[in-house]
Amino acid sequence: MGRKSTFGPEQQATNTSSKIVAALERLSEVFRVLLWDNAKQHGISPIQIQVLTFLLHYPEEQRTITFLAAHFNMTKATISDAVKSLEAKNYLIRKVTATDTRSHTLHLIKAGKALAKKVECFAYPLQNTLSLTCSKEQSALLEHLLQLIFKLNREGIITPQRMCLNCHFYTQKGGHYCNLVPCKLKAADLRVDCPEFQFPQ
Template sequence: MDDAALSQQIQQGLYKIGMVLRAHAWKEAYGSGLSPTQGAILAALLWEEEGLSLKEVANALGIRPPTASDAVHTLVSKGWVTKGADPEDGRQVRIRLTPDGRRVAGEVVQWPEIMAPTLEVLSREEKVALLRILLKMIRSFQEKGQISPARMCLNCQHFHPHRYPGTAQPHYCAFVEAPFGEGDLRVACPDFQEAPPQRREEVWSRLGWRP
């Protein structure tokens, strides 16, 4: 199979998995009296301790800001999210889950329930390889401005790749002051602190993950 045909097969595979996840999320959202967009917003906020701006919500879902604004307005009226001033920029609004919203979001996001048995067919090596692939893909979406920067190690001020080259735990997290391996890279970390763009580029170069 040549490279183009292989890429096409991967695209079809990702599309099928995406369809399963979307259908499942929609079913859960519908059962909670939510539209799929409202359910997706609750899900996006579930992993964001600091909340999201309206623009970040729209970016995360790939929808227009007015559509995101309408859905957020409905969620506020249901008491599931709040809109408050951003402590770092008073002109910005941060959208956060209320305790009730967090409970509903937890019900909506049942992906682990259907994904966990599926992931168990993969070996440890395959899971580590898949994590690397996902991180590369998330970064690519991010670089094109299609999603907002994820709270992942690759974007984090505390991340020091390959500080201990040639070891099983080559990377270092300055927040927990400990080395860690590739299988411990985080996709959504509560201790994340965003690194400036130049540092993110340096990290990317040092990782050596370019094709």
């Protein structure tokens, strides 16, 4: 007999991991609904919202189709299509990199920046709800989620994320420890996306 479905109510009633998977699915639905509702208001797609938000906040060297594809766990073709659409709507432009004329970086122009600032608020309802949870519980949740992401990275299910647990500077010395700072980190100090991140050598 094969494994019982995670989504069957009877399986969920007796299996904690199935309940967690079902809960995570509900949360992913929250993101999907919030993204779609926001996207429809502005006549763009959910992927385009994610691209705009990324380009608004990340440094130039990371604003490439290759980096975006890895960051969002999407194919280069999917990201390229989203970028072409935003380019056609005059929200961004491409600039050839000085070191390699075959590659380019993406830059929001005035209209793109204005739209990005409007659409990035799509996650506020979820963030506002989380803010009602005490800091201790938020820290514990963050730690558990990063551990889950780390395991999914190791299994090759999603691309390695630029977070503490994947970083060259991270070790466990009686807890979380950053060798770059250097100091011990509390769970709340752990980063999902760190500017100083380096892949293990």
